[in-house]
Amino acid sequence: MTPFDAVVADAPPGGVWQGAAWALARDLKLALRSRPELGVLLLFYVIVVTLFPLGVGAEPALLHALGPGVLWVAALLASLLSLPRLFASDFADGTLEQIALSPYPLPALISGKIAAHWASTGLPLVVISPLLGLQFGLAGDELVVLALGLLLGTPTLSMLGAIGAALTLGARGGGGLLALLILPLYVPILIFGAGAVDAMRGGLAASPQLSLLGAALIAAAVGAPLATSAAVRIALD
Amino acid sequence: MLRAERLAAQRGGVTLFANVEFALGPGEALLVTGANGSGKTTLLKIVAGLAQPDAGTLDWRGAAVAPFAAEARATTLYIGHATALKDELTAEENLISLARLHGAAADAATVNDALRAWTLEPQRALPARVLSQGQRRRIGLARLRLVRRPLWVLDEPATALDAAGVATLQALLAEHLAQGGIAVIATHQDLALPAGSRRTLQLR
Numbered sequence: 001m002t003p004f005d006a007v008v009a010d011a012p013p014g015g016v017w018q019g020a021a022w023a024l025a026r027d028l029k030l031a032l033r034s035r036p037e038l039g040v041l042l043l044f045y046v047i048v049v050t051l052f053p054l055g056v057g058a059e060p061a062l063l064h065a066l067g068p069g070v071l072w073v074a075a076l077l078a079s080l081l082s083l084p085r086l087f088a089s090d091f092a093d094g095t096l097e098q099i100a101l102s103p104y105p106l107p108a109l110i111s112g113k114i115a116a117h118w119a120s121t122g123l124p125l126v127v128i129s130p131l132l133g134l135q136f137g138l139a140g141d142e143l144v145v146l147a148l149g150l151l152l153g154t155p156t157l158s159m160l161g162a163i164g165a166a167l168t169l170g171a172r173g174g175g176g177l178l179a180l181l182i183l184p185l186y187v188p189i190l191i192f193g194a195g196a197v198d199a200m201r202g203g204l205a206a207s208p209q210l211s212l213l214g215a216a217l218i219a220a221a222v223g224a225p226l227a228t229s230a231a232v233r234i235a236l237d
Numbered sequence: 238m239l240r241a242e243r244l245a246a247q248r249g250g251v252t253l254f255a256n257v258e259f260a261l262g263p264g265e266a267l268l269v270t271g272a273n274g275s276g277k278t279t280l281l282k283i284v285a286g287l288a289q290p291d292a293g294t295l296d297w298r299g300a301a302v303a304p305f306a307a308e309a310r311a312t313t314l315y316i317g318h319a320t321a322l323k324d325e326l327t328a329e330e331n332l333i334s335l336a337r338l339h340g341a342a343a344d345a346a347t348v349n350d351a352l353r354a355w356t357l358e359p360q361r362a363l364p365a366r367v368l369s370q371g372q373r374r375r376i377g378l379a380r381l382r383l384v385r386r387p388l389w390v391l392d393e394p395a396t397a398l399d400a401a402g403v404a405t406l407q408a409l410l411a412e413h414l415a416q417g418g419i420a421v422i423a424t425h426q427d428l429a430l431p432a433g434s435r436r437t438l439q440l441r
Contacts, residue, residue: 015340018340022334022338026334029326029330030323030325030326033325033326034325089323092319093319093321093322093323094317094318094319094320094321095321095323097315097317097319097321098315098321098338098339099338100305101285101286101287101305101310101313101315102338102339103310103311103339103340104340106305233305236287236288237288237304
């Protein structure tokens, strides 16, 4: 019997919420300290969206038809560009080892990291998208559906992306590999997200597409932290 | 009780070590020495529950250690070669963040004690990016005072430390062992440990 037996007995069992809260708070703090990097990401989104009117010409009907698709594709690319932020620096400086050895459950810590990643990279895109939609002559209710779709869809992008980011940790040429791995998984989100605006434009309700985006969000919220945890453990071994 | 039997590990198809055996009771420390590339870090990762041995078994507190097992995570403190510090955070924020990750309360008084013991007080509000290698190492080791765990796994803890830092490390180790703790330490330089607590393992 040593003094440590008491310490071990006091160890927090589980601690899902504390684990998620730790990761969320730490990653948000880090994001706030590296605002220029996040600004670059937002600027990337704005520029990609703005390139389309310049490239295809200022024909209002054409732009109006292209708008939702362009905004969604740009959101996918911006999400892809932000993914290496999620684990790469933690992997390089040894923090990821400490996270995987924490007494808190790894999926809880990962969930917190993904939530912080979405709040710092996905949420700004959602907020700015109605403004960019105006460039394409989208009407008020179309802008609402577009923003709502992005609000439901971008967290799913972060979660699916987390799996890919963890799987490509330590791989040479990880960035290109990540794109090949993740972009096909993004396709359903793109179809339903852009489809929601198209449906409403065609006089139909957007709710089926938005419901499907919501369903994808819930499914990813359950599965992605577990899959990402498994991938992180493989990367560390 | 930590007991290794016929442990073996490979990296890239090359056998690093085989038939490694040791048994440590409360109050004992194992100093692992060996040339560069002899597998010290790999052995420590196995003990910490980060990697799986290719052969052999490792028992800790009467159960086989599986990588990332909850029991091992709650009882082991691993301080690896990488410092796990974030350049954007200050010395104090880094220390508190790492301690909380391990479930420690990290209240102001304990954190102040730890910073003072490692003479980090003047640097507490500086971002880790401007700190020297030795100071970064000190922040990592300051966790030893905040996170109470019976098993310490330390990979080259004395690297980049000055003489005063090594003395602080040795004092902490002596205190840990006196309380019945166990430590596994990979090191290139000799560490003074209390009489009777020292076990050694040479990898080749």
